[in-house]
Amino acid sequence: xxxxxxxxxxxxxxxxxxxxxxxxxxxxxxxxxxxxxxxxxxxxxxxxxxxxxxxxxxxxxxxxxxxxxxxxxxxxxxxxxxxxxxxxxxxxxxxxxxxxxxxxxxxxxxxxxxxxxxxxxxxxxxxxxxxxxxxxxxxxxxxxxxxxxxxxxxxxxxxxxxxxxxxxxxxxxxxxxxxxxxxxxxxxxxxxxxxxxxxxxxxxxxxxxxxxxxxxxxxxxxxxxxxxxxxxxxxxxxxxxxxxxxxxxxxxxxxxxxxxxxxxxxxxxxxxxxxxxxxxxxxxxxxxxxxxxxxxxxxxxxxxxxxxxxxxxxxxxxxxxxxxxxxxxxxxxxxxxxxxxxxxxxxxxxxxxxxxxxxxxxxxxxxxxxxxxxxxxxxxxxxxxxxxxxxxxxxxxxxxxxxxxxxxxxxxxxxxxxxxxxxxxxxxxxxxxxxxxxxxxxxxxxxxxxxxxxxxxxxxxxxxxxxxxxxxxxxxxxxxxxxxxxxxxxxxxxxxxxxxxxxxxxxxxxxxxxxxxxxxxxxxxxxxxxxxxxx
Amino acid sequence: xxxxxxxxxxxxxxxxxxxxxxxxxxxxxxxxxxxxxxxxxxxxxxxxxxxxxxxxxxxxxxxxxxxxxxxxxxxxxxxxxxxxxxxxxxxxxxxxxxxxxxxxxxxxxxxxxxxxxxxxxxxxxxxxxxxxxxxxxxxxxxxxxxxxxxxxxxxxxxxxxxxxxxxxxxxxxxxxxxxxxxxxxxxxxxxxxxxxxxxxxxxxxxxxxxxxxxxxxxxxxxxxxxxxxxxxxxxxxxxxxxxxxxxxxxxxxxxxxxxxxxxxxxxxxxxxxxxxxxxxxxxxxxxxxxxxxxxxxxxxxxxxxxxxxxxxxxxxxxx
Numbered sequence: 001x002x003x004x005x006x007x008x009x010x011x012x013x014x015x016x017x018x019x020x021x022x023x024x025x026x027x028x029x030x031x032x033x034x035x036x037x038x039x040x041x042x043x044x045x046x047x048x049x050x051x052x053x054x055x056x057x058x059x060x061x062x063x064x065x066x067x068x069x070x071x072x073x074x075x076x077x078x079x080x081x082x083x084x085x086x087x088x089x090x091x092x093x094x095x096x097x098x099x100x101x102x103x104x105x106x107x108x109x110x111x112x113x114x115x116x117x118x119x120x121x122x123x124x125x126x127x128x129x130x131x132x133x134x135x136x137x138x139x140x141x142x143x144x145x146x147x148x149x150x151x152x153x154x155x156x157x158x159x160x161x162x163x164x165x166x167x168x169x170x171x172x173x174x175x176x177x178x179x180x181x182x183x184x185x186x187x188x189x190x191x192x193x194x195x196x197x198x199x200x201x202x203x204x205x206x207x208x209x210x211x212x213x214x215x216x217x218x219x220x221x222x223x224x225x226x227x228x229x230x231x232x233x234x235x236x237x238x239x240x241x242x243x244x245x246x247x248x249x250x251x252x253x254x255x256x257x258x259x260x261x262x263x264x265x266x267x268x269x270x271x272x273x274x275x276x277x278x279x280x281x282x283x284x285x286x287x288x289x290x291x292x293x294x295x296x297x298x299x300x301x302x303x304x305x306x307x308x309x310x311x312x313x314x315x316x317x318x319x320x321x322x323x324x325x326x327x328x329x330x331x332x333x334x335x336x337x338x339x340x341x342x343x344x345x346x347x348x349x350x351x352x353x354x355x356x357x358x359x360x361x362x363x364x365x366x367x368x369x370x371x372x373x374x375x376x377x378x379x380x381x382x383x384x385x386x387x388x389x390x391x392x393x394x395x396x397x398x399x400x401x402x403x404x405x406x407x408x409x410x411x412x413x414x415x416x417x418x419x420x421x422x423x424x425x426x427x428x429x430x431x432x433x434x435x436x437x438x439x440x441x442x443x444x445x446x447x448x449x450x451x452x453x454x455x456x457x458x459x460x461x462x463x464x465x466x467x468x469x470x471x472x473x474x475x476x477x478x479x480x481x482x483x484x485x486x487x488x489x490x491x492x493x494x495x496x497x498x499x500x501x502x503x504x505x506x507x508x509x510x511x512x513x514x515x516x517x518x519x520x521x522x523x524x525x526x527x528x529x530x531x532x533x534x535x
Numbered sequence: 536x537x538x539x540x541x542x543x544x545x546x547x548x549x550x551x552x553x554x555x556x557x558x559x560x561x562x563x564x565x566x567x568x569x570x571x572x573x574x575x576x577x578x579x580x581x582x583x584x585x586x587x588x589x590x591x592x593x594x595x596x597x598x599x600x601x602x603x604x605x606x607x608x609x610x611x612x613x614x615x616x617x618x619x620x621x622x623x624x625x626x627x628x629x630x631x632x633x634x635x636x637x638x639x640x641x642x643x644x645x646x647x648x649x650x651x652x653x654x655x656x657x658x659x660x661x662x663x664x665x666x667x668x669x670x671x672x673x674x675x676x677x678x679x680x681x682x683x684x685x686x687x688x689x690x691x692x693x694x695x696x697x698x699x700x701x702x703x704x705x706x707x708x709x710x711x712x713x714x715x716x717x718x719x720x721x722x723x724x725x726x727x728x729x730x731x732x733x734x735x736x737x738x739x740x741x742x743x744x745x746x747x748x749x750x751x752x753x754x755x756x757x758x759x760x761x762x763x764x765x766x767x768x769x770x771x772x773x774x775x776x777x778x779x780x781x782x783x784x785x786x787x788x789x790x791x792x793x794x795x796x797x798x799x800x801x802x803x804x805x806x807x808x809x810x811x812x813x814x815x816x817x818x819x820x821x822x823x824x825x826x827x828x829x830x831x832x833x834x835x836x837x838x839x840x841x842x843x844x845x846x847x848x849x850x851x852x853x854x
Binding site: 199200203204205206207208210214215216217223226227237260261262263515516 | 565566567569570619665666667668669670709748750751752753754755757758837
């Protein structure tokens with residue numbers, strides 16, 4: 001095989017076809033690469049061919065190189081698992097990319113933009129006229145009991161009417177291959193830094209996989225974010241900062257990454273100060289006014305005068321400053337009410353109510369446990385449902401019926417009975433699978449979800465990328481990185497990609513040959529001698 | 536100092552910088568070329584043809600029409616011994632030059648260049664290019680960084696060092712101007728639709744000179760063609776900008792010349808740096824025609840350096 005021999009002698013031992021031939025898709029799930037054993041889907045054929053050329057041994061070797069590079073570059077995170085917390089673990093990037101064809105992406109993009117527009121209208125409404133409550137679409141008791149509902153945000157109108165500047169919804173794909181929304185994240189969704197770093201790592205580790213694909217680049221996200229932050233800032237030439245809780249935060253890497261990519265300061269609470277309802281940062285040149293803050297901490301901690309008085313991470317007086325409109329906060333205070341898991345249930349109705357449109361992306365079927373009828377149904381069917389606490393994020397406290405024992409079912413039912421309004425139940429989604437590399441270089445199906453990132457400034461922009469999180473344990477459907485999940489580089493393909501470059505050489509300027517040494521005497525002789533030796 | 540030694544130091548500096556710039560350019564281009572056009576703004580990144588044009592290498596006659604292939608160009612500019620501006624050739628020439636300078640440069644510098652060369656010769660570069668060019672280019676960047684780091688730590692700050700630095704700086708200014716002129720051609724009349732494409736090129740260019748982060752920190756604008764060009768020409772706080780290079784070149788020559796007030800290249804450089812400063816303040820008019828002027832001035836500086844400092848060497852060789 002001609003192409004196989006070009007890879008080089010050390011890899012020629014890898015059996016051709018071994019990888020894809022040995023791969024068995026998991027029964028009952030939608031595999032995104034193989035439609036049947038040994039038969040790749042059309043858009044994945046080139047990828048499978050390239051993988052077979054690379055072979056098992058080299059994949060395993062590349063995996064080791066990847067870990068070394070990630071540790072060296074400090075692309076790590078801390079897993080706060082319940083049993084064994086680990087520190088500075090290399091972010092587990094799986095080497096097989098996930099491919100999303102352009103047409104699928106187009107509908108995801110439209111669906112997300114629609115959803116986000118509705119969520120934004122909802123937040124605005126909740127803190128102003130509450131029309132959606134008066135019209136009986138969403139019950140007021142539900143909204144006020146959400147932990148993320150902030151009375152302090154009442155009647156505040158953030159610049160441009162934009163509340164959730166940065167969002168990342170979690171999408172999943174069921175057994176029929178259709179996309180559904182599993183969760184909305186409109187507080188501080190993380191993971192975009194891994195999307196960018198994953199792409200860089202993949203172009204470095206396995207560039208040959210890209211052959212035959214036109215993959216949308218992902219690296220303009222920081223520019224899009226910066227433009228949005230500048231657009232909402234109440235100043236002509238605004239100063240933007242990223243506010244991190246501090247280096248001990250598990251997403252600190254991402255905070256630093258975004259600040260670096262946007263070329264703005266990464267600040268902590270002690271760097272910020274409020275005087276006369278104006279926010280400043282302390283610099284070597286004295287105080288400098290801050291106009292927009294991309295904050296990566298929850299509402300409860302940002303201002304001890306307005307929220308939790310015990311917060312050491314907050315800036316006293318910030319809320320007053322925000323209320324007067326002297327500083328923009330992204331995301332706005334109080335947006336959390338929209339990503340509560342109980343509010344999630346109403347999003348399709350919100351889309352119809354505010355936009356008069358049919359939802360493009362469906363919800364996963366959800367049961368509200370404060371409703372007695374639905375509660376009874378859930379208790380009776382708990383062995384096939386997922387039960388989630390409404391106010392939590394990051395997969396904390398999620399109960400998965402199918403994998404739990406009968407005793408655990410009982411315990412969960414008791415837990416729900418104490419405070420049913422704090423829980424919801426959902427139908428289990430048979431998450432789609434993508435082949436994933438094991439430690440020995442073989443492929444096995446693993447479940448994935450997708451988190452695309454949207455930025456809302458002047459308008460909604462959805463960067464053609466997404467964090468594909470993958471459950472690395474066999475059969476597991478928990479993809480959260482804090483619970484041992486990994487990630488995949490996600491390729492959004494360009495439609496009608498021709499692969500042609502821009503003809504920059506049009507007889508405009510042709511530089512002369514690079515100047516060489518003019519002195520051709522003994523140095524040239526030496527060079528000739530040396531070439532004779534090597535010849 | 537002997538004219539011959541000065542000449543070899545000057546070219547040692549040039550070749551080390553040329554190897555590093557080429558590696559950065561290839562790495563940046565390789566990364567962006569694997570991916571498609573960005574969605575927004577719609578734009579294209581630098582092509583492989585333009586890479587050959589930047590380096591002044593003839594486009595090979597492969598018999599196949601169409602744009603140059605990535606593999607061919609990368610191989611040509613990385614490991615082709617016949618292409619004088621390939622990384623391999625640059626390092627080989629630098630090492631040969633350093634051999635005759637072993638009493639002038641520090642032993643550590645010599646070792647850095649020598650192991651760099653031997654290691655490149657010993658590696659299977661063509662296999663590396665196929666499986667992971669990044670590792671080759673990051674190695675080249677590292678070794679070049681090591682060389683200049685050792686220069687600043689271990690070499691006497693004498694006239695010898697002045698010529699080494701001068702060579703490095705003029706090469707850097709020349710490379711950046713070459714890249715700018717190829718990547719950001721003037722918008723032709725009636726072709727205003729090319730503007731977004733130039734913006735895409737500008738971003739690729741920033742990555743290719745390793746100046747992305749510096750740009751983002753210094754400029755409060757998106758990396759579009761005009762601000763990037765201004766940054767790479769005028770921003771004196773960015774070490775590889777034309778203005779910074781011209782200034783360090785000027786300072787290096789002043790250190791290396793006892794009668795520097797009479798030196799034509801130094802006078803010319805003083806005028807050029809002042810001119811750059813004036814134009815930086817003048818606003819955005821006519822930036823691109825100025826590229827040609829700057830490059831022409833640098834060519835004159837280069838030939839005047841030859842004449843004033845190395846003339847005996849060059850004539851001797853010609854005789």
